[in-house]
Amino acid sequence: MNKLIYLTCILSISILWASCTKEDIDIYSGDDALFFAQQWGVAHFENHINPSNASKNSHQAYSKIGFGGMLEEDSLLLLNVQISGFIKDYDRPFGIEVVNDSTTAINGTEFELVDPVADAVIPAGGSNALIRILFHKTERMDNENLQLQVRIIPGEHFVLPFDNEGYGRMPIIPSTNTILNEYNNLNLDPSIHNIFINNFLTMPPGWVNNFMGIWSENKFRLLLDFTNERLGWTIATWNDKENMWPPATRYKMPQALLAEYLLEQYKKGREHWVLDPDGTMMWVPDQNLPWGEDARPENMEGN
Template sequence: MKLKILLFAVMSFPFLWSCDKEEIPVFASNDAGIYFQRLTSTVYGSTTEYYSDSTDFSFAGMYAYYTSHVLNAPVLTMGKVVDYDRPFKVVVDMEESTAIEGIDFEIELDSLVIKAGTSNAVVPVRLLRTETLLEKSLKIVLRLQENEHFKCYLKTYKNTNLYTAKGEQISGIRYVFTFNEMYTQPNFWKNYAEQDYFGEWTPKKYQVVNQVCGLTPRDWQNANMYGYKVQSARLPFFARTVRIYLQEQADAGNPVKDSDEKYMQLAPNYEVDYSDYQ
């Protein structure tokens, strides 16, 4: 009976035996590949994962005393794990990047290795907090390059390991950091702080007020709520504190300029004396 069923299957589906041969690329056991991959999310109760080839970051919300921040581009390898360190190569794509190394970011590319016994590493990038970020976003583009240890086999791939999902294609050899410190005017500033205390809102003035008074955007978003620093009753104190700071800077020969390159000024009751510079 089993023999009859087998013969019937062969006779009924002859196309199974007449298909043209396809050349399937073989990943040799001694080969090693390398690619970028950031895990963005997982599906609870399953092995499903989603990935990205980029990171977006904003300094907005961080206290002013943070002058830099480190982000990592995760790197994974394909092939055997070995018992020795293997250097890998990454370069900054200066044609695509809008950030300038040494001014907007710092990176060390000469000591990147996949450590012995491991299959992953990170490429750390230190983002520098500059005034440019108040006006626009900057971009850093990293690219993996092949060397004697690793090949870039995975140029693109699907952004999920879920086989049935369509997903989108992401890059395995290109990683992008986009960063800024862009703000929007808080309603509380417009309705309560502008006319009598701080004057017209600008991104630079907002940054200075937050720096001097130890405030964050969350304090402004939740103004007059319990547990947050921005309160109507404290606005006179904040305005006096900022005026003292600005006056001290002016008296010391370092007047603070606003976003329009004019000397920073507050509301009339808290004006700073810039007569020495007129």
């Protein structure tokens, strides 16, 4: 009986194995296509694809260059272009162009494509290309969020099969941040990529309202100036959370420097009072300023 069961099992497996021939396995039969496959999100200012941890990054429909968080005046973006289709044993060039009517950054002054001809090639045995774009910080980035839009020109070796609906089949995960979602929603075409460039300041990771009051970009710019001049701190110092710990001691000197300036301006007269963008008096705690948090100049006495 045992032998009969054994032989029956062997026969069943043989039949199943014979039915699974190479002809039954589907292979890719579509066109060779190109699309932007930019991945970032592991770190706030990581704007390039990182092969060592690409699986941890989300596909994004845009990139950001935030000079407000950098010491550098220039920033190199590596823009990833990916293929869908077969890998070939020869180089396959394509094209990259700037979409001028959707670009506010100035070519040659605020950005430059490093070598668009050499970069826009899917190499033999490869499945992607990295387009190098170099950005330069300018004064108008302090107040303007500039945009660069680039587009893939497929050339003779590729097609662009993705349309607005096709975008939904790509592994793009929008950010949960409202502003970033707005950026993503500006573009549903994976043959186009938007890059946003500014010099806006963002709240450093170690900022604690209990020690510095409500964060504002105006307040932070003043703090950067004072702490750089008196303490040698840079934006990197503020962005290093471990360096700014514990805040109860690390924030004492910045508190005092800012409060000294605010009080000096207050004593000069009403026209010199320093306000935050919401119209309230700029304030820091624990410095005995003659006004409190959320104080408005129209409700205060003084010249």
